[in-house]
Amino acid sequence: MGSDNGPKDPSNVATGDGSSDKKIKAVATSNSPFRWILACARPDLPTLILGGVAFVGSTASNAALPTLLGKLLDRASSSSSADCSPTDSMLLPATAVIFLVGGLASATRTYCLGVVESRLVSRIRAILFRSLLDRPISFHGSRDARSLAPLLQTDVTAAAEVLTESSVSFLRSFSGTTNSIVQLLRISPGLTFTSVSMIPPIGVAAVALSKYRKKLAERQRQLEEKAAVVSGEALDHIATVKLCSRTLDEVERYVQCQKEVEEQGRRVAGVKGLFLGGLFACTA
DSSP states (O other): OOOOOSOOOTTTTTTTOOTTHHHHHHHHTTTOHHHHHHHHTGGGHHHHHHHHHHHHHHHHHHHHHHHHHHHHHHHHTOSOGGGOOHHHHTHHHHHHHHHHHHHHHHHHHHHHHHHHHHHHHHHHHHHHHHHHHHSOHHHHHTSOGGGGHHHHTHHHHHHHHTTTHHHHHHHHHHHHHHHHHHHHHHHOHHHHHHHHHTHHHHHHHHHHHHHHHHHHHHHHHHHHHHHHHHHHHHHHTHHHHHHTTOHHHHHHHHHHHHHHHHHHHHHHHHHHHHHHHHHHHHHO
């Protein structure tokens, strides 16, 4: 029998074609998770590109609409219609077209990225499941199988969102900030430079809070895994639990785990609220 170790090429995992094993392993061992996710998404590259083009269209529409609406309102508030140029008469149709194009582009972006994310999640889960099955018995004997469930669920979804929703959110925020700076620069260059000079300290504080929140969230995930193991052990050995009259003890043990999760969730929510509140106060 031939060797069957290691995950297959993401594009071929469903068919069992391992011809690209060496290539995907090289990407997987390059200490670049983003490159590995890109390799997994390679079969959906056309859809991803279409979603990116649609994103550019929707972003351009959002950037153009305030200017067009401003000119349209100026024209509507003008007391004399004789001063309107032929260009002004095209403002309303142009605004309507921008609205339609922006809406269509946004719908296309959402659909394409949603399809890519769904396929990417399925592909990564298949690769990860194959990898878990290829692990030696000693690996599985050292941990409970239920603790690996979040790895195939929430962790895989979060990894797939790096290429879709997270990237789009970052690019949307970046384009919105850039457009705001350009508009502010046109109004008051001095005020613009004052605002931009505040970015480094705010950025340092934001990064520090974000890292701390991620650390707390990771601890919360570990506590949730612990609670899942506790409940799974009790249900798997329900006959023994009832025979030894340990029902109340198991319930108390599980409730204690949930209290730890709840307390950790309170800390995560507090740090997240501080982060978003500070960000709003600094950018308002």
